[in-house]
Amino acid sequence: MNPNRRFKDEIYEQFSRIGKAVSSPKRLELLDILCQGERTVEKLAKETALTIANTSQHLQVLKNSRLVEQEKQGLYVVYRPAPMVCDFLFSMRNVAENRIAEIEQIKKRFLEGKKGMEPMDREALLSRLETEDITLLDVRPAEEFRAGHINGALSVPLNELEFMLANLPKDQEIVAYCRGPYCVLSVQAVELLNQRGFNAVRLEEGVQDWKRMGLSLSTGK
Amino acid sequence: MNPNRRFKDEIYEQFSRIGKAVSSPKRLELLDILCQGERTVEKLAKETALTIANTSQHLQVLKNSRLVEQEKQGLYVVYRPAPMVCDFLFSMRNVAENRIAEIEQIKKRFLEGKKGMEPMDREALLSRLETEDITLLDVRPAEEFRAGHINGALSVPLNELEFMLANLPKDQEIVAYCRGPYCVLSVQAVELLNQRGFNAVRLEEGVQDWKRMGLSLSTGK
DNA sequence: CTATTATTCAAGAAAATAATTGAATAATAG
DNA sequence: CTATTATTCAATTATTTTCTTGAATAATAG
Structure with missing residues (x-):
């Protein structure tokens, strides 16, 4: 493949990691909650009405796209939004509220x-x-x-x-x-x-x- | 289902429409190009190395999530980014560049x-x-x-x-x-x-x- | 060491998405 | 009216994603 094309494909592939992370309603809800303050998996699961395993998996996805950070605290794992993420979410909410009448x-x-x-x-x-x-x-x-x-x-x-x-x-x-x-x-x-x-x-x-x-x-x- | 839960599910479902739209590398590239100025389907297809049909389908997705607007001009259809979209994209690129080392x-x-x-x-x-x-x-x-x-x-x-x-x-x-x-x-x-x-x-x-x-x-x- | 608790992992089923292909539409030129 | 061109539609296949379930891990308390 043309190296220019290849370069663009690779770059946009990386950008899309962020998009994929915020393409799931559940993950958006998780991020929104995290922007209110750090939480353990358990608390996030309860607040979103997801199973623990499912919550954990969504958090892994968010971690792999670098939108959250985790820290082990004893028996718990505490998740936090990564820097800039809440601003990005705000920008996304802005677009959604202005463009999507259904909201x-x-x-x-x-x-x-x-x-x-x-x-x-x-x-x-x-x-x-x-x-x-x-x-x-x-x-x-x-x-x-x-x-x-x-x-x-x-x-x-x-x-x-x-x-x-x-x-x-x-x-x-x-x-x-x-x-x-x-x-x-x-x-x-x-x-x-x-x-x-x-x-x-x-x-x-x-x-x-x-x-x-x-x-x-x-x-x- | 609990009406509160239902409300949240519905709301985040709507927010995720924006996320889904920007979860595809090709659509991100299309949006990026559109932020440089409006384009016809044909030009977008050429610039992204996609087939016309595929480009058109991606544009439909973007239109359905309200991120682009279209206008028929004679035989052509011209696409444009919707208001706020380029700022949102900028915010997304910012996060990606700062968080994703691979870029x-x-x-x-x-x-x-x-x-x-x-x-x-x-x-x-x-x-x-x-x-x-x-x-x-x-x-x-x-x-x-x-x-x-x-x-x-x-x-x-x-x-x-x-x-x-x-x-x-x-x-x-x-x-x-x-x-x-x-x-x-x-x-x-x-x-x-x-x-x-x-x-x-x-x-x-x-x-x-x-x-x-x-x-x-x-x-x- | 054993039991408990929080979390993650792994596998499978169901659903959604992306790209391809060929056909259908719509606007225009001749 | 016919041919041409840009775009969209529809059906198919391959791929990814989501959720569920049950088991595995890791930290801690007793």
Whole structure:
């Protein structure tokens, strides 16, 4: 074969390794979760509803295309996104959201009939947060809250929410957020709160989106 | 199935349409070419060394994942990258180049033993261009030159280069560029020039890279 | 050393994808 | 209307990918 052709074939073959890695819905979900913070195989399997073996295999694929890194920690193997990967994923999500109309439809259909799901105005939210006019809940697992959360947010993991209701105000609007538009924790939280007579709305943006918009996060307790 | 799980599955299924589109080396090459400017199926087939039917099928895949747009012009169908797609591709190439060591190896092996292939210092190039110390050749097809080229470059398409040699200086360094690091036009040009006793080097960056670095381009003749 | 737990490996079945081929369409020129 | 040309379609084959299952490995606790 022509060496020029051969060169191009070899080069694009390599580029396609990245494409193949992100051509599976499951692997995209795994990467998305990893961009929220490192995880063990077990946790990833649980969050994605895959079998452990299948999760492990997908992670091998991601590792072979250099999109994730792994580290053995005792009995566990912890996976992490490789540098640049979350930015790349963001760019991909951007294209998808702008070009693929079905995404908006699916979102709309899922949120249909649920109260408090309208997109919020960020400016309004920020100013109301400052005047303490609203209560902002971070409903992700406590560990993720510790790793970084929106300034002024309260950590109330979804599975503890039920037991924290007594401490929440009935006369003030409650805003719940989680990992982003495709995370359902805040959706469930808002549903529960509204059922119990609170006035709750969802902030669609997640911590990473918040960060990406140049807004500051806090860490720790 | 749990509606939350169903929602995620549906969403990531949609995201993966983008990934599937860029999981084939041939489609990546097609997209790369399209980011240089719109093309007919025929031209794309020729540039990628694919059959027309195969090219057409790949283009259908890209169209279905909304990464390209098409327009019928008489007997021809012209394809164009959709908005944002070239930026996404750039981000993907970035990840690949940084994470996949094989790419650098393949490049090195291909350029091995060829004269004038060392990366150039951009600053030095710019200042030498201003003092007219070097001759800058754009060896892409004339049409692409017209659509946009580096300020001060001369249009000498590779297949015309042989007949233009008499007009080129023997006492001055000649710098040739084309579409970028994976385009071989400038490589061939530099080889030919050096064989014929000129002092030629290759500028690895292509027009799009140049543009992306914030440097200005000219259009027209 | 043995049992337990997290992860990976290996093999097989089902599904999806890529390239090839020849035929079908659509636009235009004569 | 007929011939030509660019493109797409449809069917087939070969290849890859995904998921499942059960077994193998590796680290640790007792």
